[in-house]
Amino acid sequence: MDRLEAMSLFVAAVEAGSLSAAGRRFGIPLATVSRKVSDLERHLKTRLLNRSTRQLTLTDAGHAYLAACHRILDEVGEAERTAAGEYSAPTGELIITAPIVFGRLHVLPVVTGFLAAYPDVAIRLMLADRIAQLTEEHIDLAVRIGELPDSSLVATRIGSIRRVVCASPAYLAEHGTPETPNDLAAHNCVTFEGLTAPAAWTFAAGKSDLTVPIRSRLRVNTAEAAIDAAIAGVGLTRVLSYQITAAVRSGTLRAVLQAFEPQPWPVSLVHAGQGLLPLKLRAFLDFAAPRLKKRLLQATW
Template sequence: MNPFEDMRIFCQVMDSGSFTAAADQLGLSKQFVSRRLMQLEERLGVRLLNRSTRRLDVTPLGQSYYESALRLLGEVEQVEQGIAGQTAEPRGTIRVSAPLSFAVAHLGCLLPLFLQRYREVTVEVDLSDRPVDLLGEGYDLALRIGVLEDSTLIARRIASIERVYCASPAYLAERGTPLKPEDLHSHDCLPYGHGRSVQWRFNAGQGKPLLVNVTGRMRVNNGELLRDAAVQGMGVTYLPTFIVGAALKDGRLVPVLDDYRPEPLTLSAVYPQHRQASRPVQALVEFLRERLNQM
């Protein structure tokens, strides 16, 4: 009987949402996982999970056990990693999720430098703009831009990201330059994402936000496509400087409404509590902070 092993299995079931998914993540059989959890409940004398044919529901005692077990496992890993880290270089595989456009702009040149510095580390990167489930999908680290909502995860600030309202000189010559946010009601806009109603955020002064509904004939969930459409005179767009910076520098795009630009977004490295002591994860986080802090 290994209580730490039972804790890990239970936490993985909680993170994955099912015995089958947990078994796949752990490389164990579903029957073995189910049997170990039954033994755990018998040893504790309480029910941790309510099981049905369709779903698993955690009991209040199960939730309390999960939170305590997660902290304890994190502390155990931190102790082990700390002892090993006194003599050993970071080693192992890091599975990372990163936003597509940001990764194309920055990680292509940075990751080779990181891997040259840490020869025993392997990095697997999945590019997606969706907020992945780190625990359920088995990621060690995610890079996220903007407001974070996962309170159970640890977040480290990496850098600030400026966004710019901009359009092509040809578009502005034909349609005029918007002087205040409300002027966008009479302009074609190129918003990121989908949906009939899109709001852009502006700084109205004294820290007060102003939200303006914008419309246009093209909505895309990819920044490069929006930038290219703006360069071709399709409208006003609102994108991070790592996407439009080159076009602004060479004059293909012109900034507008700069006086109303909101505060920069934060690029964060996010990871589960039990990965906070992982030397490869910490090495990558510190490397990105070092290289991107002045972005």
């Protein structure tokens, strides 16, 4: 029995919530995963998992063994990275995650430049509008937009972005331009589920917040769709400033209520930062941070 493989499958099953999900992660059949985990339990002479048709739960022994597996697998991975030279020269694969639109507009161009400068490093760029778990998902670096909770993660701030209300000039000409947040009650709005609640928007009013109800005529689940709808004249929408730079500069969208915008959100590069950083990560941080700062400064109007 390959105990390291069995440990990896056991950890993956717990993290993913099922044996089948662990199999998909490793590209092996469910029956193989089940057999290897069962072999591990027989070897240990104890049950690690309680299996049901709906979920997996850890036994008391499983909880203790999971912690040990994390420690052992991390140490093995560290030894392999050292042996492969990742601490003496930038080499190997770097896994990075970023929000979809920000990643496409700003991270991807920086990644392509980095790949040209560091031919021995490969990058897996995962774009998703969700908060990925760096340790559990084996991610080296994340681009995070918004205030960061206290944690053991290390963050490098690269700029900030605004939350902007905007509409097409044609819509504003027909319906009027809102002068205060309370004017939104008379307007059609396009809401984006990933950024704000569909029923109300919050603004800055002096040193306090002002939350106003809005009338959502169209509710979408991507920023691109909200922006396209606003350009088409459906109504006002609220998105992040970098997402509409080109549209504002071209005149197809106009920002409103700028005096009432909330505090800008920080943009950060976040990594686990435990122990000595692999040179591939250190090299990317040194390469990407100043370039992303410059791009964010340029993504204004």
